Each structure stands twice: as structure tokens, then as C-alpha cells.
Amino acid sequence: xxxxxxxxxxxxxxxxxxxxxxxxxxxxxxxxxxxxxxxxxxxxxxxxxxxxxxxxxxxxxxxxxxxxxxxxxxxxxxxxxxxxxxxxxxxxxxxxxxxxxxxxxxxxxxxxxxx
Amino acid sequence: xxxxxxxxxxxxxxxxxxxxxxxxxxxxxxxxxxxxxxxxxxxxxxxxxxxxxxxxxxxxxxxxxxxxxxxxxxxxxxxxxxxxxxxxxxxxxxxxxxxxxxxxxxxxxx
Numbered sequence: 001x002x003x004x005x006x007x008x009x010x011x012x013x014x015x016x017x018x019x020x021x022x023x024x025x026x027x028x029x030x031x032x033x034x035x036x037x038x039x040x041x042x043x044x045x046x047x048x049x050x051x052x053x054x055x056x057x058x059x060x061x062x063x064x065x066x067x068x069x070x071x072x073x074x075x076x077x078x079x080x081x082x083x084x085x086x087x088x089x090x091x092x093x094x095x096x097x098x099x100x101x102x103x104x105x106x107x108x109x110x111x112x113x114x115x
Numbered sequence: 116x117x118x119x120x121x122x123x124x125x126x127x128x129x130x131x132x133x134x135x136x137x138x139x140x141x142x143x144x145x146x147x148x149x150x151x152x153x154x155x156x157x158x159x160x161x162x163x164x165x166x167x168x169x170x171x172x173x174x175x176x177x178x179x180x181x182x183x184x185x186x187x188x189x190x191x192x193x194x195x196x197x198x199x200x201x202x203x204x205x206x207x208x209x210x211x212x213x214x215x216x217x218x219x220x221x222x223x224x225x
Contacts, residue, residue: 031211033212033213040217041217042203042215042216042217042218043159043203043215044215045212045213045214048212050211056210056212058212088156090158090159102147102207102211103149103161103164104149104161104205104213105161106158106159106160107158108157108158109157109158
């Protein structure tokens with residue numbers, strides 16, 4: 001079974017709709033991250049969480065919100081989707097962030113299309 | 116200056132050759148560096164991490180780090196067509212999150 005799972009894997013929605021992307025992990029990692037990837041722009045960090053009570057904005061958090069429901073679950077919401085949020089979204093996890101434990105491991109991604 | 120810079124490529128090498136991928140970064144305080152491989156439409160896969168100056172070898176892959184020059188590279192020996200992918204360089208910020216380069220697309224020709 002995959003260590004980091006994302007649901008849904010593909011989603012097509014309309015402008016103005018509320019969308020939630022979910023991420024679950026069985027790696028036992030404390031840290032979780034949401035990224036989006038656009039052609040030519042690379043991976044950009046949306047939000048990250050170092051533990052259940054910790055939420056931090058990344059470089060492109062406007063238009064997004066997150067919820068860390070448990071150590072293993074981290075959800076990303078688009079309150080009112082717009083077409084320029086069409087992208088490939090990745091969840092990632094990492095261990096303590098200290099030295100050799102800070103490698104990030106990625107989920108399979110969610111392809112979101114906003115019409 | 117961008118935080119993490121990579122040549123976007125495409126870098127084309129013949130099968131069996133050495134592929135050399137380069138990355139520069141701007142934050143002198145960075146201590147952790149990573150190389151990810153990403154096939155089209157798939158998620159990034161960690162292939163190497165490096166924390167100290169010098170070389171680190173793992174199979175056909177060698178990561179090289181020079182903190183004084185703010186430079187990290189990845190060498191792939193005996194390149195195979197299956198190595199054709201985009202390679203992402205990532206640098207850990209002091210805040211504890213990664214900043215990624217835009218990636219170098221590698222094409223290994225049979």
C-alpha cells in the first residue's frame with residue numbers, strides 16, 4: 001500500500017465551487033505539505049504543518065485553506081475555485097526536519113481542472 | 116536572484132554516457148540538499164540527499180555539494196533511457212521547508 005495517498009486523483013469542477021483535496025499518510029511523519037505544480041513554474045509550496053496544532057502559509061496560500069485533522073491527515077480546500085487554480089497538486093510528508101530526517105516523500109498527486 | 120536555479124534543458128545524452136545536472140542556490144545558510152526525479156505526470160521521487168561538502172555516491176548516482184560556491188550537482192553514470200525524466204533540485208530553508216528549482220529535463224537517447 002502507498003505510504004502517502006491523495007484523494008481524489010482527478011477532479012474537474014466549475015468556477016466558484018468549493019473543493020477539498022485530502023491527503024493521508026501511514027509513514028508516521030509529523031510534517032505535511034501541500035504543493036501545486038504548473039508547467040514552467042515548478043513546485044510551489046501552498047501550506048505546511050509541522051504538527052497537528054501547527055499551520056504555516058507557504059509562498060502561494062491566497063485562495064487556499066488547510067486543515068490538519070490528525071497526524072496522518074492534511075486537507076487542502078479551495079473555497080471558491082477559479083480557473084487559474086487548475087494545476088497538479090501534491091501532498092508530501094517528512095520526519096522531524098532535523099538533519100537526515102528531513103527528506104520529503106510525495107503522494108501521487110491530484111490533477112484539478114477548474115472550468 | 117532566484118533561490119534555486121537549474122538549467123531547464125532539455126539535456127540530451129547518449130545511452131551509456133554520463134549526465135551532469137547542475138543547481139545553484141542563494142541562501143548561504145542552507146544545510147540540506149536533495150535531488151528528485153519526476154516522470155511526466157507522476158510525483159517527484161527522492162533519489163539523493165546530501166548535507167556535507169563533497170561527493171555522495173549511490174549506485175549510478177553521485178551528488179556533489181560545494182557550499183562555498185553554493186552549488187550542488189548530480190551525476191548519472193551509464194545513463195539509461197529509463198533515466199529520461201525531469202530532475203528537480205531542492206534546498207531546505209532555515210524555516211524547515213523546501214524550495215525547488217524548476218527542474219532540468221533529461222533525455223537519454225538509445
